Amino acid sequence: DTAVSQTPKYLVTQMGNDKSIKCEQNLGHDTMYWYKQDSKKFLKIMFSYNNKELIINETVPNRFSPKSPDKAHLNLHINSLELGDSAVYFCASSRGTTDTQYFGPGTRLTVL
Amino acid sequence: AQSVAQPEDQVNVAEGNPLTVKCTYSVSGNPYLFWYVQYPNRGLQFLLKYITGDNLVKGSYGFEAEFNKSQTSFHLKKPSALVSDSALYFCAVRDIGPNSGYALNFGKGTSLLVTP
Numbered sequence: 001d002t003a004v005s006q007t008p009k010y011l012v013t014q015m016g017n018d019k020s021i022k023c024e025q026n027l028g029h030d031t032m033y034w035y036k037q038d039s040k041k042f043l044k045i046m047f048s049y050n051n052k053e054l055i056i057n058e059t060v061p062n063r064f065s066p067k068s069p070d071k072a073h074l075n076l077h078i079n080s081l082e083l084g085d086s087a088v089y090f091c092a093s094s095r096g097t098t099d100t101q102y103f104g105p106g107t108r109l110t111v112l
Numbered sequence: 113a114q115s116v117a118q119p120e121d122q123v124n125v126a127e128g129n130p131l132t133v134k135c136t137y138s139v140s141g142n143p144y145l146f147w148y149v150q151y152p153n154r155g156l157q158f159l160l161k162y163i164t165g166d167n168l169v170k171g172s173y174g175f176e177a178e179f180n181k182s183q184t185s186f187h188l189k190k191p192s193a194l195v196s197d198s199a200l201y202f203c204a205v206r207d208i209g210p211n212s213g214y215a216l217n218f219g220k221g222t223s224l225l226v227t228p
Contacts, residue, residue: 004155033215041150041200041221048213055213090155097214098144098163098206103156 003027004104006091012110013081021076021107023091031097032074034066037088037106046089049074050097078109086111113212114139114205116186118219125193125226133188133222135203144206145186146216147177151199159201162186173197193226200224 004025013019025032031050037043047066048055054066063079074093078085091104116137125131137143144163148156160171167179177188188201200223204216 031214033213035216043156043202043216043218043221045207045213045215045217048215050213055211055215057213057215092156100146100158100161101216102158103148105155 004091004093004102006089006104006107008107009105010108010110012112014112015081015083017081018077018079019081019109020078021089021091021109023074023076023104024072025091025093025102025104026072027093027095027102029093029095029102030071031094032068033092033094033101034074034076035090035092035103037090039087043090046076047074048097081109081111083111085109113209113217114143114207115217116145116203116205116219118201118203118222120222121220122223122225125224127195127226127228128192131190131193131197131224131226133201133203133224135186135188135219137184137186137203137205139205141208143186144208145177145179146204146206147171147175147186147188148202148204148218149199150202150221156202159188193224195226195228198224198226 034046088106092101094101146161147159162179203219
């Protein structure tokens with residue numbers, strides 16, 4: 001059973017489009033995250049979501065917005081995609097805010 | 113903010129030899145330290161963590177890490193490397209404080225290459 005899953009695995013789109021990446025976890029965790037891995041493999045937090053409290057990294061453009069329909073899902077919506085948004089996006093989850101984070105397989109986004 | 117540094121971009125080791133991947137940390141208070149591994153085109157897999165307790169932490173796939181408070185280090189080790197250990201290794205520290213979201217701050221990663 002996949003613990004943290006993401007769809008799609010690959011996403012290729014044109015500049016200016018709006019897209020979404022879905023994340024689901026079946027671990028019963030109550031905290032979820034989105035990270036961005038750039039072309040140099042550097043990982044950086046984008047969002048943290050716990051018990052309806054959203055913490056946003058101040059460097060994330062407001063074109064990015066997470067949406068959580070329930071505790072098991074944290075989807076990432078991106079408006080007006082730009083070339084610089086091309087990256088691998090990882091979803092993660094943990095039980096509470098201090099436990100181990102478990103990562104999904106990633107979504108490779110390519111903006112043309 | 114809490115941070116970690118991985119001084120080596122790449123580590124090369126022959127199969128069967130011991131391996132060490134270095135990580136140093138800079139934190140205020142007690143550190144929550146983690147090691148993850150990323151295989152090509154895959155997600156991050158958790159290897160081990162240090163929260164408190166014994167300085168030698170044992171993890172998955174035969175890996176272990178030694179927490180050294182005086183040297184502010186948390187090096188990853190394995191007594192005998194396998195070719196299949198070749199991957200990208202990330203050290204991370206949990207951020208704390210207001211507006212941190214308790215997210216992980218990652219090092220830049222160290223590429224481990226184990227040759228037959």
